[in-house]
Amino acid sequence: MNGLFKITKKSIDVNELIQHVISRKAGAITTFIGTVREWTNGKKTLRLTYEAYVPMAEKMLSQIGQEIKDKWPDTETAIVHRIGTLEISDIAVAIAVSSPHRKAAYEANEYAIERIKEMVPIWKKEYWEDGEAWIGDQLETVSYPEGKPSALQLNQKEGDQHD
Missing domain, CATH: 3.90.1170.40 (Molybdopterin biosynthesis MoaE subunit)
Structure with missing residues (x-):
């Protein structure tokens, strides 16, 4: 190719x-x-x-x-x-x-x-x-004060969405 x-x-x-x-x-x-x-x-x-x-x-x-x-x-x-x-x-x-x-x-x-x-x-x-945020399917408009989210933060966010 x-x-x-x-x-x-x-x-x-x-x-x-x-x-x-x-x-x-x-x-x-x-x-x-x-x-x-x-x-x-x-x-x-x-x-x-x-x-x-x-x-x-x-x-x-x-x-x-x-x-x-x-x-x-x-x-x-x-x-x-x-x-x-x-x-x-x-x-x-x-x-x-x-x-x-x-x-x-x-x-x-x-x-x-x-x-x-x-x-x-x-x-x-x-x-x-007025701020900053990681943008994407899993991170849409979510601000993380400590920088890019860790895997643990992402898993917690996913868990919150499924509850």
Whole structure:
């Protein structure tokens, strides 16, 4: 499988990403660029921090690429996600998909971002003017004064939800 699937601390170069999927059979290349926005749910965002378990995250990104190849055989995919501290307008994630036809490229690109959110071990912390919080399916809008939650805190939170 061709393509690129990586986690990086460096700024993402979208043109470099496209070079990993361009081919003679491609009639379309779609890109998805996820950026840091200034306002989220009425709160002014100052910056974000992303953390990841890099070996597993890259393995899962590669798996997403393979899933796309299985569903849309003529596609090529590249995915890069940035970790570290990102400022407003910085690129956090970039996905490029090439295909002979645009419909498959659009569908595969949308599939990729949804799968990333579902399965890749990447965590996001938002910093606002009035506080900060880890954001995600299990941590949505929960503030932890001592920093990132421990496994014990997460298990306690899960237990609270099931009671």
